[in-house]
Amino acid sequence: METDSGRLARAYHERTKHSPASVMSDPHHLDWDNQPLPFKVYEDLAPIPLPAEPPRAEAPVLACLAAGGGGRPEGFAPRLEAIARLFFLTAGVTKKIEAGGRAHYFRAAACTGALYHVEVYLVCGAVPGAGGGLAPGVYHLGAHDYAARRLRAGDFRAALARAAGEASAPLAAFVLTSTFWRNAWKYRSRAYRHCYWDSGTMLANLHAAAAALGVPARTVMGFADAPVNDLLGVDPDQEAALCWVELGRPAEAPEEAPPVPPIAYRTTPLSKEQVDYPLIREVHAATSFADPREAVSWREGARALGDDPPPPAWGFVPGEAGGRAFPLARGEVPHGGVDQTILRRGSVRRFDRERALRFEELSAALRGAAGALPADFLPAGAPALNGMFLIVHAVEGLPPGAYALDRAGERLVQLKAGDYRSEAGGLGLGQELAAEAAVNVYFLSDLERVTAALGGRGYRAAQLEAALMGGRLYLAACGMGFGATGLTFHDDDTVSFFGPAARGREVMFLVLLGHRRKGRVFLA
Ligand SMILES: Cc1cc2nc3c(=O)[nH]c(=O)nc-3n(C[C@H](O)[C@H](O)[C@H](O)COP(=O)(O)O)c2cc1C
Structure with a gap:
């Protein structure tokens, strides 16, 4: 059922989309003299x-x-x-x-x-x-x-x-x-x-x-x-x-x-x-x-969603959506502690095109992202509002191409095979980083379903869930000794790129994974 708040949230999303045309015609420039303070200071x-x-x-x-x-x-x-x-x-x-x-x-x-x-x-x-x-x-x-x-x-x-x-x-x-x-x-x-x-x-x-x-x-x-x-x-x-x-x-x-x-x-x-x-x-x-009663019925809506068997396009995409399926690899991946990982973390500014990830490493990162998440909007405990769609460039044991993680979070389903570095660079707003990285992980949500069930507040939850999972990819990557960066993207072109499996979804978040290129550090 469409709610007003859901419609308004989706209209906001629509109006803030990036496309090649919107980015090219954008006259905005930064007023550096007016840059806000990055801290709140009570005097x-x-x-x-x-x-x-x-x-x-x-x-x-x-x-x-x-x-x-x-x-x-x-x-x-x-x-x-x-x-x-x-x-x-x-x-x-x-x-x-x-x-x-x-x-x-x-x-x-x-x-x-x-x-x-x-x-x-x-x-x-x-x-x-x-x-x-x-x-x-x-x-x-x-x-x-x-x-x-x-x-x-x-x-x-x-x-x-x-x-x-x-x-x-x-x-x-x-x-x-x-x-x-x-x-x-x-x-x-x-x-x-x-x-x-x-x-x-x-x-x-x-x-x-x-x-x-x-x-x-x-x-x-x-x-x-x-x-x-x-x-x-x-x-x-x-x-x-x-x-x-x-x-x-x-x-x-x-x-x-x-x-x-x-x-x-x-x-x-x-x-x-x-x-x-x-x-x-x-x-x-x-x-x-x-009113707090809206919060109570919102949680009930989320609980009802958790109790119902998810419709085919809900959550992670089903295996039938694509062709060959690659079960996530299980294997030892050395990694550090939480403290050390966070203190060492930094977004990758240039990736090393020549260094692939191991499939075990990618698998561990995806499992980490999809792990249980205690949240009021997820009574079943597992992320449910977003699916993970990947553009794979360089992973040992996984052919280059586009993939979606199945709903159980156990298999990568190949949507199309091929070298899509140049397309990935374009989708990442023309930023070379997306072409250089070993993998681009997109979080896509079926906003119509989310807002039908959870209203406009569901939009907030879908964005937050995607970012939380993306943040976990950052931690997993840094913990295992490679790296990550968030990246912005062209909205509708990304959904088209992933084809029928992504139809009806919207892009919430993007994280790139790969090894850092040695050399100078660039500040964004
Ligand atoms: C959601 C998100 C989107 C980002 N998008 C871009 C981007 O489009 N281009 C870029 O170079 N860096 C991007 N970044 C990286 C930020 O610039 C970086 O996090 C910030 O400069 C702080 O640096 P640090 O992550 O190394 O601590 C993004 C980060 C996040 C979390």
């Missing part, structure tokens, strides 16, 4: 330094992708040290590079244009830990100085539970927002897609790190929007809550939250002036819930 709030010696998330990265979300019993409370480490591995500054006469700060997760528009807030009760831990409150976690700043004093966890219409509250939660302008400065209206892309790569890190540290984690996307934005003190036309991740769950139902009076703290201006992109405000409003 008048005292910083509370986060623990300097947090625990390391050393468990092997592939196991943590597959495990999903930690395995402690209900009631397990993370200490401040673990919360701090999770924040650092999600959003922390991991690298500083001096170039063009200024410093560039790179973060734990990949982000379109390195613009870092996604902020992290912590809503918690009393958190035990170093330096007396943290008092109950709502905090902003600052990446620029690795410090918390208290926005509200008191235990507001029940406010999150109430907004989601849930009976029990998390022990602690990271709430992720996007400050739209910080990304729209470069990408304009398309930046709304990037809200979910860039929070998705962060959540991939967060879920992997939570699994490594044994902290139960669950992503929540269904909630009444206004109470959560009010709780954080953000104006949803400028900065809006996208999702939160529960860290642990208490066994008991929460107390009522205290009242939430307005707050407005001074923050450093982002840039000299801001340009308004109404499409962003409109699609966000159209996909917002006014």
Whole structure:
């Protein structure tokens, strides 16, 4: 059943598509003098330094992708040290590079244009830990100085539970927002897609790190929007809550939250002036819930989807869609721990055309991406809103060509054989990277079905799920010693390229995999 919000979300998607013609005729140029600050800085709030010696998330990265979300019993409370480490591995500054006469700060997760528009807030009760831990409150976690700043004093966890219409509250939660302008400065209206892309790569890190540290984690996307934005003190036309991740769950139902009076703290201006992109405000409003009951029925919709046998084009494509099928390879693939992988991670700026991946490596990466994902929109636990479509250039044991992963996530079905490097380069907006990489992994979603079942909020979920899986590909690739980059793409040409198996789908996300070419590092 078509809903208004679903129709509006799909109209937004349609209007922000890239095509060769739209890119060629685009007069947009970047106003470097007006580039937004990549951090949110509260000028008048005292910083509370986060623990300097947090625990390391050393468990092997592939196991943590597959495990999903930690395995402690209900009631397990993370200490401040673990919360701090999770924040650092999600959003922390991991690298500083001096170039063009200024410093560039790179973060734990990949982000379109390195613009870092996604902020992290912590809503918690009393958190035990170093330096007396943290008092109950709502905090902003600052990446620029690795410090918390208290926005509200008191235990507001029940406010999150109430907004989601849930009976029990998390022990602690990271709430992720996007400050739209910080990304729209470069990408304009398309930046709304990037809200979910860039929070998705962060959540991939967060879920992997939570699994490594044994902290139960669950992503929540269904909630009444206004109470959560009010709780954080953000104006949803400028900065809006996208999702939160529960860290642990208490066994008991929460107390009522205290009242939430307005707050407005001074923050450093982002840039000299801001340009308004109404499409962003409109699609966000159209996909917002006014009442927690909408979140409850949304989750029921997702549950009903999980109970029903999926129709043929839902989720991963069925084996019948194509020709020869190649079962994913099983074999030993050496890989590092979560901490080391995230600290070492960086998007590949040039791939080595001459170095193929092994099929075992590609298989392990795809399995990692498709692993269980604790999220309110996935009651069955497995990613369901996107399918993976591949352009394979250089994988030992897998002929070059186009493929789709079957629904069980066990076989690559060949859609067509051949060398498509040049086509892949074209689909990746003419960027050589897509031609050079060993594999292009596209995430495609049947948006008509998604929005029919989950309304416009389903659009947000489809984008986030794709990015989270894409973020897991990044981690798997870096963990195994090769590399990855996200890439933007020509929308409709990509769907046409994959032929009948992709008909009716839309492109959500693209990740390239391969070995890094040695030599100079380019900044995007
Ligand atoms: C969704 C997504 C899309 C991206 N698209 C491009 C792209 O089109 N071209 C490019 O060179 N880099 C692209 N990147 C890489 C970013 O530029 C890179 O993540 C950012 O500069 C931060 O660097 P790091 O990932 O090495 O930390 C993309 C990254 C993501 C997450």
